[in-house]
Amino acid sequence: MRRVLLGLGAVAALSGCEKPLTAPGNTGVCWRMADGMNGKPDFRPVAPNIDTLENCAVRLEGIRMAYGQPVTGAFQGRFIYVTDQEISAASGPKSQRYRVFTPAQRLEVQKGIQTLMAREKAGG
Numbered sequence: 610m611r612r613v614l615l616g617l618g619a620v621a622a623l624s625g626c627e628k629p630l631t632a633p634g635n636t637g638v639c640w641r642m643a644d645g646m647n648g649k650p651d652f653r654p655v656a657p658n659i660d661t662l663e664n665c666a667v668r669l670e671g672i673r674m675a676y677g678q679p680v681t682g683a684f685q686g687r688f689i690y691v692t693d694q695e696i697s698a699a700s701g702p703k704s705q706r707y708r709v710f711t712p713a714q715r716l717e718v719q720k721g722i723q724t725l726m727a728r729e730k731a732g733g
Contacts, residue, residue, distance in 0.1 A: 630702050632683035639665035640683040641672065652683055662687060666696050666709045671722045 633640050633652050639659045645651025655672070659665050665684040669691045673680045680691040690697045690706060696715060697706035710718060 632686050632688050632701075634686040636685060638684075639668050641669065642681040642683065655682065659684065662689065662698060663709060665689060666691065666698070667718050667722070670696060670715075670718055671725075674719065674722055675726070 630650055637658050637660065639655040639657075640652040641655045642650050643653050655665070655668050659668070662684045665682060666689050669680045669682040669689055673691045679693070682689045682691070684698075686700070688699050688702060688704075689709070690699070696709045698709050699706040
């Protein structure tokens with residue numbers, strides 16, 4: 610019994626050593642989170658020279674609309690969550706999220722993205 614408890618204690622200690630997930634802090638880079646090696650999350654650049662979190666969120670919304678899947682991204686140390694329900698941001702995965710766009714603003718963003726997607730599909 611004592612060995613089992615020691616083993617469980619060692620597992621708990623090791624899991625406590627794992628670094629918490631943090632968003633990349635690079636200035637002006639919009640990131641998308643993807644599965645990396647060993648199933649751990651990894652961030653991949655979406656676009657450089659982005660000036661605001663909102664502009665990054667718009668890019669991530671475009672990805673969500675194109676692929677029909679929720680997207681998690683990051684901008685300058687903040688996480689961005691794009692789902693069917695809303696676009697929100699937070700300082701960490703377990704932190705409180707705040708809405709990036711009102712529903713009316715998001716609808717305008719979606720209209721703009723749909724226009725761009727239609728132009729691209731038409732070849733121009």
